[in-house]
Amino acid sequence: MKKQSFAPTMKDVAKEAGVALGTVSKVVNGLPVGDSYRVRVEDAIRKLNYQVNSYAQGLKAGKTYTAALLIPNTIDPFFAAVAYHINIALIKRQYRMLLCCTDYDPRQEQEYVVMAQQNKVDGIIGLTYNPGLIVEENTPFVAIDRPMGPKIPCVACDNFGGGQLAAEKLADLGCKHVAFLRVGSSLDNEPNKRKAGFENGCLSRGLSCEMKIINDGAPYEEFETFLSEHIRDGKLAFDGIFCVTDRLAWLVLGTLRRLGQRVPEDVQLIGFDGIRAFGSIDYHCSTIVQPISDIAEMCVDLLLRESALAKPPLVCLPVTYAYGGTTREP
Amino acid sequence: MKKQSFAPTMKDVAKEAGVALGTVSKVVNGLPVGDSYRVRVEDAIRKLNYQVNSYAQGLKAGKTYTAALLIPNTIDPFFAAVAYHINIALIKRQYRMLLCCTDYDPRQEQEYVVMAQQNKVDGIIGLTYNPGLIVEENTPFVAIDRPMGPKIPCVACDNFGGGQLAAEKLADLGCKHVAFLRVGSSLDNEPNKRKAGFENGCLSRGLSCEMKIINDGAPYEEFETFLSEHIRDGKLAFDGIFCVTDRLAWLVLGTLRRLGQRVPEDVQLIGFDGIRAFGSIDYHCSTIVQPISDIAEMCVDLLLRESALAKPPLVCLPVTYAYGGTTREP
DNA sequence: GAAAATACATGTAACGTTTCATACATATGT
């Protein structure tokens, strides 16, 4: 048994075409080769149905043209959207994407980073809320949304400005008493910028604001309890609500309706992320839109840029407001 | 410049530990090595922070421990769920997943298949509705949901049985006049099994059934038009509706409410897929559940099985019915 | 205590590619 795989190699092509190995390599890589040689090689390639072995290429080049994307899962529509746009941005540059789902598990996240290093992926783009993640110095890594330390570039949308924008919008739309709802992660001890921005916006616009933050393990019913406790004689104490994500906003929208509150007549609702679930207007909410496609492009740019930057940048991309039916407009 | 990459190799480790190259390899692969050698090698590995280069491994072994998953996108929650479960199934077997999003584009799909062959991924799992896709004989390929030809195994849920089950459920729940709604793909000329099963079920249970199928390019408003045309004096002509996917069911749920129909009081609604969007009861519908995790396991089993089967199987996994608030129970 | 058997570290070849110095053949100049 000479060969275990039936796949033809460059050597086979060279023999078939009656040329040297190097000549085949040149043809495959589009380097200048005499025409008579070129056609002979091309014929042989077609005849044998030859495909380059990119693992041999990778070994030689020390490059793999593959990048890993670390996200918690593909189920959450926000992560799914990130995966989608990162994939597009990588494909544009002839890169492939190794998708690594971590389920928020720090152990798995660390394993994936090591695995990515072993695979010699050319870099890692990580959307993780794990501040303890250890990334080797020489591993190209770009963080999404959360800064991972002084050595690692991070691309995020303007979370603070988005929170502020939400407050201003609610103020513009006539709200007086608003609430901020959030599901916090127990692993994530960073102060929430959307909350900070919202608070700041409320302060400068004179809105009274109440916060309700539950932990990620807690049942979402806590929001229902919170809201129902703020209803007196059928009337909710808030005329505006800002939810930290669209996903939460959708849930709260259902909760509010179940509690007999009309949206946007009685209470206006703004989410964050700009996820258009299923492309349906039924699942819209008014929201602060993250420029996910720009974020993806920027991540890939930073990851694949030839020269490492002296100081890794913290990129902050602008957000916009989009009407989605849960506010009193237009 | 001796080395372009700073990553240490087995040779470096061997030199550091003062042992032979082969000994390092054995330690790395857990093969029996004398204890004194083992500790020396392990120390050297730690000291140099050595990581195996799996591209060299792949080149040597002709195996990459990577499989490609071909799906249209990660945005559709059904595809996202498939990606999630396939990933889990692959990880269990120490495989990694290369995710390839095709956007339903036959050209891209074909490109990805070739790319996958070049990468020498050990196999491809494809969820595609492209009957023209050319897959080389010797490329391990498993299709999800759609049979791709006599040479390629396919794993699907019991679509026909699911359609039938939906009809039976609606009949059991007292429906008399039902409708089937579907968004069809222009590329996909295969008869729809869910539709066939539903028709069959309606026939055997004496339900009158109307079909409305729009093409994937068409605006979803056509469903709204269709439904509103079947309302006379505020009363819908149907007391039960079966939608070909949950996604469509969610849309139709919104449409029905907008048309002043109560679900499930006036009309009962059943979807298909069993996707629990955002884990929220607000976005549930009663549905025929695909065993996505079983499908994923089965795909990976078939893909990685050592011995090729004489006749590639068409696996059909059973579906179940799940109550989700849009039918009159319990 | 010497010969045979065992155990295990060693080092080299091979995987399929790219690259670079070499060699050859053709074209140019005198």
Place this chain on the structure above:
DNA sequence: ACATATGTATGAAACGTTACATGTATTTTC
């Protein structure tokens, strides 16, 4: 017609790993 210059195909080395045949040191047996 001869020497030089040009262009281009050639083939060997190298990338980092694994596996196997070889060699050496230790243990066992009578």
